[in-house]
């Protein structure tokens with residue numbers, strides 16, 4: 001593995017999830033110092049040990065990303081442990097397949113919950129991290145995780161689609177506002193990726209015909225394939241990439 | 255240690271003589287690829303090849319005018335004859351034309367479309383059967399921010415880049431089952447001889463350059479190497495789940 005992220009101070013949210021863990025590992029293996037956060041302290045601790053075993057410097061703290069005080073504590077931990085922050089990777093997200101839906105079935109409380117995790121948490125992490133990211137600009141970057149639903153919507157999961165599409169406008173706004181200072185912001189939009197989020201509603205992801213038929217490559221993506229793009233975007237390789245909506249969907253044409 | 259992401263790959267880069275194409279050819283070679291530098295101008299093409307081989311890379315030149323259908327066919331055939339196969343096709347060659355639709359002559363139009371669209375179309379046409387037989391290939395097309403938004407006095411160019419982006423999506427859909435990925439890069443303004451030349455032609459060249467810089471929220475135009483980095487990613491197996499996509503490398507230009 002090359003070391004395009006040597007010494008870069010990164011914070012990854014939703015870090016013990018499928019993509020979050022793959023991204024954290026990839027960042028660490030490219031030389032980054034990685035702070036990780038997710039809901040369970042136990043899972044966070046296990047991931048920190050794993051990242052350290054990869055030879056990287058790592059710290060972690062549990063937090064509910066809906067809670068501003070807990071978010072602030074995570075940013076504080078990361079910046080004091082590493083002396084600053086270069087990369088914020090907002091990956092925490094939920095899809096509530098049994099509760100999300102169209103107006104006929106969607107409860108207000110579910111709508112609020114999905115937007116709190118997928119959208120408001122991104123704002124909260126930015127709110128507390130931007131001053132640190134600006135301090136290490138030019139070269140620092142915010143990477144938010146959207147979805148193909150960000151721009152294509154979703155017939156089934158309306159709150160999810162709304163929560164993820166808000167990130168298009170928000171990420172573009174961050175890019176415009178902080179571009180002059182050299183802080184970049186981009187939105188990564190995965191297609192179907194083999195993680196708990198998808199397997200929770202598709203028993204056997206490999207046998208799932210509709211997904212495979214909608215995806216030109218006729219397969220589901222692997223978390224490592226998202227991580228590869230994330231590493232590129234987090235590095236100086238992507239120094240002119242900002243305000244971009246980046247798709248990694250195997251040709252999921254919607 | 256730097257990992258070489260394109261070791262043992264055979265790559266064609268069109269318009270490799272200067273600017274973005276040259277940066278891509280050099281980057282591909284740095285990543286371990288054997289590069290076929292296709293160019294209209296022989297001197298420029300040979301200079302790039304020499305530069306690459308001087309640094310220990312593998313490259314050769316094929317004189318190609320992508321407006322000439324026979325040249326397109328020959329470029330692919332030559333490459334396969336020389337190196338046995340083709341893994342990566344980077345359709346970079348393109349031309350600009352600052353004219354309104356009313357000012358654009360039929361000849362202008364044909365010149366632009368034959369270069370920017372038909373050239374890429376034909377190279378894909380001839381490259382894909384071989385890639386398909388081997389079940390692998392990556393095609394990277396240089397589209398533009400003009401694939402998404404209009405620019406003043408840029409009628410035929412905007413139309414051509416819109417077409418190239420849609421061709422990218424269509425080919426991705428068609429050939430994904432065959433193992434071929436097809437993606438586009440949409441650069442903002444990039445510091446190339448072309449851009450310099452354009453600015454110098456304006457009444458106030460410095461103001462023109464300043465305006466180009468100011469069009470991007472990052473306050474500057476891009477560097478060819480920054481486009482080449484995206485091309486290397488899309489050409490490599492690192493982007494194995496990316497197809498039918500475009501990466502906008504524009505310092506934020508399209509956000510406003």
Ligand SMILES: NC(=O)c1ccc[n+]([C@@H]2O[C@H](COP(=O)([O-])OP(=O)(O)OC[C@H]3O[C@@H](n4cnc5c(N)ncnc54)[C@H](O)[C@@H]3O)[C@@H](O)[C@H]2O)c1
Nearest residue numbers: 014016017018019064065091092093147192193195196197
């Ligand atoms: N898997 C896919 O097909 C897919 C497709 C498009 C987008 N995405 C997006 O990618 C991101 C990563 O998802 P994944 O596929 O790895 O799924 P995942 O379920 O494995 O990971 C999501 C992580 O977010 C964390 N999280 C959820 N609620 C939280 C909260 N309140 N506070 C803190 N952390 C919380 C979870 O604990 C989990 O670790 C998400 O934003 C998701 O919406 C996934």
